[in-house]
Amino acid sequence: MDRRQQKTRKAIFDALGELLESKRFENITVQEIIDIANIGRSTFYAHFETKDDLLKSMCTDIFHHIFTSGLPQESDLDYSEGSPNLELKLGHILYHLRESKSNLKGILGGESGELFLGFLKQYLHDLFGRYKAEFEPSVPEDFLLHHLSGSFAEAVKWWMAEDTKHSPEEVASFYMTMIGKLK
Amino acid sequence: MDRRQQKTRKAIFDALGELLESKRFENITVQEIIDIANIGRSTFYAHFETKDDLLKSMCTDIFHHIFTSGLPQESDLDYSEGSPNLELKLGHILYHLRESKSNLKGILGGESGELFLGFLKQYLHDLFGRYKAEFEPSVPEDFLLHHLSGSFAEAVKWWMAEDTKHSPEEVASFYMTMIGKLK
């Protein structure tokens, strides 16, 4: 990819990230983004079709990064009853989410938070699917997975709203307690 | 209240409800609302300061209705350990959500669902606050309430997505099972 493109794309992401620290996505204008990124209007639209497209691209980047780097490998884990692997894995995810805090807090706070949380839930749905044997089988499997992924996403939202005052380990532990997997 | 005002207010609510079934709130314009409601532009702004103000008023009306009509009275309930009151109450809420005549079912299932679920969570937060003594005290109270209200909202979403195939009682029971209050 052309170095100029890389530079511009990064400048736009950085500008949006900076703006998201102080205001919600809905209230940010393209003009503000290109002023801070120090690029021309036409350049912005050469990179992203719309402002929403930018948000989606940014979310995808962040999310992909979180779920592909630094997590314990699947092959190293076992899914046996009572294993602490799920809690460890959730803790790792929380660590990565916190690293992206400056971007995520602004995104999650507003109406656009659902977009990102939707991505997160999708991945969590798969993740929990591999641990489902550990859980209560007396409810429909789909209900179970929705409950687990939805409530973890809710925990993330709570955590970001309190400005990540608790540690990732604590939050993972709170969550495990709530879903009946108290250590 | 003046009959003209009542008529106009209802026309606006109905128009928004109709539009929300097929598109999300952000993409609905004031022009579309007043066209369907068949009122003038200045009339709209005589009733609501902004488009957001309309949404807020409408949500408040709908959920206030659900949470105040037909539910067992607070005074008749006790909040003692193991009482079935919470499950009963949640079941009643599910009944109202399913049979709401105000297009709520269509809205919750549609693209604007998240928006309304946000309002639902606010009410649930208060509701669960009155039952918090029954729950695990080893996590922060705010985390607990977020988990309970968020995951119930998630259950509602799942239920609407499956087109309310299960009964309200079944869903309430699934939920109670997941939060460790199995009967």
Added chain:
DNA sequence: GCGATAAGATACACTTTGTTCTGTAAATAA
């Protein structure tokens, strides 16, 4: 019927979005 007030209609200023155009600078390939 009468005064108050809600509604209708229209024009308006303002903001934001996304497009289009032209000239310039930078990367790349020969």
Added chain:
DNA sequence: TTATTTACAGAACAAAGTGTATCTTATCGC
């Protein structure tokens, strides 16, 4: 290096949308 392609900046532009102001008409409550 030279030629070619590509990205960028800046500005002007149309279109859409928001909320305001004003004036006239219709309807309500008494």
